[in-house]
Amino acid sequence: MSIQIKNLNKHFGKFHALKDINLTADSGSLTALLGPSGCGKTTLLRIIAGLETATNGQILFDNQDVSHTPVRERQVGFMFQHYALFRHMNVADNIAFGLEVKPRATRPNKIQIKQTVDELLKLVQLEHLAKAYPAQLSGGQRQRIALARALATQPKLLLLDEPFGALDTKVRKELRAWLRQIQQKLGITTILVTHDQEEALEMADQIVIMNHGVVAKVGTGQDLYHAPNHVFVHEFLGETNAFEFAKIEQGKLHIGAYRETLNPPIHERQNVVAYVRPHALYLYTTQPENAIGLAKVVQIHHLGAMVRVATQLPESPKWFWSALSPAQWDDVNVQVGDAVWLLPQQTSVFRLPEMVEYVI
Numbered sequence: 001m002s003i004q005i006k007n008l009n010k011h012f013g014k015f016h017a018l019k020d021i022n023l024t025a026d027s028g029s030l031t032a033l034l035g036p037s038g039c040g041k042t043t044l045l046r047i048i049a050g051l052e053t054a055t056n057g058q059i060l061f062d063n064q065d066v067s068h069t070p071v072r073e074r075q076v077g078f079m080f081q082h083y084a085l086f087r088h089m090n091v092a093d094n095i096a097f098g099l100e101v102k103p104r105a106t107r108p109n110k111i112q113i114k115q116t117v118d119e120l121l122k123l124v125q126l127e128h129l130a131k132a133y134p135a136q137l138s139g140g141q142r143q144r145i146a147l148a149r150a151l152a153t154q155p156k157l158l159l160l161d162e163p164f165g166a167l168d169t170k171v172r173k174e175l176r177a178w179l180r181q182i183q184q185k186l187g188i189t190t191i192l193v194t195h196d197q198e199e200a201l202e203m204a205d206q207i208v209i210m211n212h213g214v215v216a217k218v219g220t221g222q223d224l225y226h227a228p229n230h231v232f233v234h235e236f237l238g239e240t241n242a243f244e245f246a247k248i249e250q251g252k253l254h255i256g257a258y259r260e261t262l263n264p265p266i267h268e269r270q271n272v273v274a275y276v277r278p279h280a281l282y283l284y285t286t287q288p289e290n291a292i293g294l295a296k297v298v299q300i301h302h303l304g305a306m307v308r309v310a311t312q313l314p315e316s317p318k319w320f321w322s323a324l325s326p327a328q329w330d331d332v333n334v335q336v337g338d339a340v341w342l343l344p345q346q347t348s349v350f351r352l353p354e355m356v357e358y359v360i
């Protein structure tokens with residue numbers, strides 16, 4: 001099922017929470033709504049679900065206007081971080097719940113319900129836990145059951161709000177890959193709310209970056225990461241180093257004076273800012289052509305697949321981070337206190353407030 005959102009606004013009293021949202025999600029795709037806390041992700045998801053009404057605008061499912069269709073008729077499945085399983089019901093009964101409460105006319109019979117539950121338990125690979133109670137499950141298992149429960153009514157749309165928010169990093173990572181696999185296998189259109197950029201980059205076909213109730217940018221993870229044309233998007237999606245008061249002359253980046261504050265809000269910054277991702281900020285022990293300065297190494301973190309090095313230019317309060325592969329590290333092999341030359345390999349230059357000027 002495809003989704004289209006047209007000119008949608010939401011006001012809470014005087015507060016304009018969603019501003020002229022326009023979005024399309026293709027049938028079978030996974031869209032991530034990504035943005036900082038309070039940007040309106042959950043509100044948008046709730047409006048798509050029918051749990052909240054928009055002040056104006058339209059929502060279309062497969063080109064049908066569902067803006068005023070009640071939630072139970074929208075055929076959506078939910079999985080929320082805090083949408084807990086029923087404690088007093090075992091796993092099988094939790095999964096069956098959505099079917100058991102259907103009106104008699106559309107409710108499957110006992111045998112069909114059992115069949116569906118068995119299939120879903122198999123899908124989420126927890127057949128052996130059918131008789132267990134939620135308190136006996138790990139956090140990851142609970143969320144897998146929550147997904148099975150969300151899928152029981154065969155929804156045409158799956159809505160996930162920070163589904164793995166409460167889990168530890170390792171389990172989160174495993175479940176992300178697992179959920180994406182199931183979503184693709186079922187071909188179910190899915191919208192995922194997250195504030196975790198890695199989660200969005202790993203799972204989504206398209207990422208919608210939201211900020212202060214507006215859609216700042218829509219694209220695939222690759223599009224957004226490599227060629228964001230908006231300062232907010234560049235800063236939000238992936239780690240970056242900001243060189244302020246930069247100047248580009250004949251294709252070369254010059255660093256000007258430094259501000260005293262470390263990360264002033266975007267609207268307080270002036271002129272030109274040059275952004276360099278850590279993997280593109282190369283370090284050299286002998287001066288290369290076009291180096292932007294000689295910096296001091298202040299920290300080195302060995303992270304296995306990567307070595308992260310923090311450096312500081314003279315008179316700058318800021319640290320800049322480089323991410324080196326083990327092979328790159330072997331060539332540099334510096335120690336804290338050593339001097340290194342900084343050379344950006346790719347730089348996105350913005351003339352504020354939001355225009356990208358060039359990538360060099």
Ligand SMILES: Nc1ncnc2c1ncn2[C@@H]1O[C@H](COP(=O)(O)OP(=O)(O)OP(=O)(O)O)[C@@H](O)[C@H]1O
Pocket residue numbers: 012015017035036037038039040041042043044195
């Ligand atoms: N029922 C409500 N009444 C008044 N204001 C609300 C209501 N629901 C949400 N808001 C406000 O709308 C804004 C967007 O909230 P929303 O929960 O959609 O943000 P979010 O991006 O999902 O944030 P988070 O990641 O923290 O959940 C916030 O400023 C919030 O305080």
